[in-house]
Amino acid sequence: QSALTQPPSASGSPGQSVTISCTGTSSDVGNYNYVSWYQQHPGKAPKLMISEVSKRPSGVPDRFSGSKSGNTASLTVSGLQAEDEADYYCSSYAGSNNYVFGSGTKVTVL
Amino acid sequence: QLQLQESGPGLVRPSETLTLTCTVSGGSISSNRYYWGWIRQPPGKGLEWIGSIYYNGNTYYTPSLKSRVAISVDTSKNQFSVNLNSVTAADTALYYCVRRPGTLYHYIDVWGKGTTVTVSS
Numbered sequence: 414q415s416a417l418t419q420p421p422s423a424s425g426s427p428g429q430s431v432t433i434s435c436t437g438t439s440s441d442v443g444n445y446n447y448v449s450w451y452q453q454h455p456g457k458a459p460k461l462m463i464s465e466v467s468k469r470p471s472g473v474p475d476r477f478s479g480s481k482s483g484n485t486a487s488l489t490v491s492g493l494q495a496e497d498e499a500d501y502y503c504s505s506y507a508g509s510n511n512y513v514f515g516s517g518t519k520v521t522v523l
Numbered sequence: 524q525l526q527l528q529e530s531g532p533g534l535v536r537p538s539e540t541l542t543l544t545c546t547v548s549g550g551s552i553s554s555n556r557y558y559w560g561w562i563r564q565p566p567g568k569g570l571e572w573i574g575s576i577y578y579n580g581n582t583y584y585t586p587s588l589k590s591r592v593a594i595s596v597d598t599s600k601n602q603f604s605v606n607l608n609s610v611t612a613a614d615t616a617l618y619y620c621v622r623r624p625g626t627l628y629h630y631i632d633v634w635g636k637g638t639t640v641t642v643s644s
Contacts, residue, residue, distance in 0.1 A: 414585075414586065414587075416569060445629070447629035447630070449629070449630035449631070451570075451631075458619060458634040458635065458636055458637055459570065459619075459631075459634060460634075461630055461631060461632055464628070464629075464630040465629070465630070470632070502569060502570050504570075504572075504630070504631075506629040509583065510558070510575060510583035511572065511583060511584075511585055511586070512572040512585075512629070513572065514562075514569055514570040514571065514572060515569065516569050517568075517569040517570075
């Protein structure tokens with residue numbers, strides 16, 4: 414199985430929105446509503462931001478939202494803030510208790 | 524609050540076996556809800572799923588590593604471990620131990636801080 418495809422970088426000014434795509438196949442993203450998104454600041458462990466395509470865990474700001482269409486999932490960060498600058502990774506269930514991650518997207522707040 | 528802490532050698536020789544242990548605190552590893560797993564991140568690269576173990580000992584491995592990896596659990600010590608044999612430089616990475624909340628949940632809700640492993644002679 415191959416890594417999910419994400420754009421290497423994305424950017425936006427404070428207050429703007431940025432959307433990150435995550436493209437897989439009909440064997441992972443397209444077959445299950447089990448896409449999750451993780452935020453990773455430098456030197457830190459990843460943090461869950463979105464589960465099951467669009468569910469926000471407790472404590473995650475509602476500026477973060479997720480969606481999916483076909484084999485592509487998306488994470489949107491609205492009202493960008495300086496602390497949103499980080500790497501973001503998507504992940505999808507791929508069957509048989511196996512998972513695949515995206516290649517990662519570096520979000521820069523201009 | 525549940526915490527995970529990885530431990531193990533920071534340097535492993537090529538062709539040898541990498542062994543890492545994750546100590547679980549603030550909760551029982553024997554709970555019949557959770558899966559315990561390992562994820563790695565090569566320097567400057569993305570995340571890679573390694574595999575997981577259920578409380579009953581059932582194990583699940585990513586296909587690309589299945590022939591070299593084994594995950595086990597020691598309930599008496601509230602720990603789980605990963606063994607990766609025949610390592611090469613490509614196995615150099617930051618290794619995270621993680622928790623998946625249950626059979627119906629396909630995400631990671633708890634991460635360790637990670638431990639760096641370098642494969643070099």
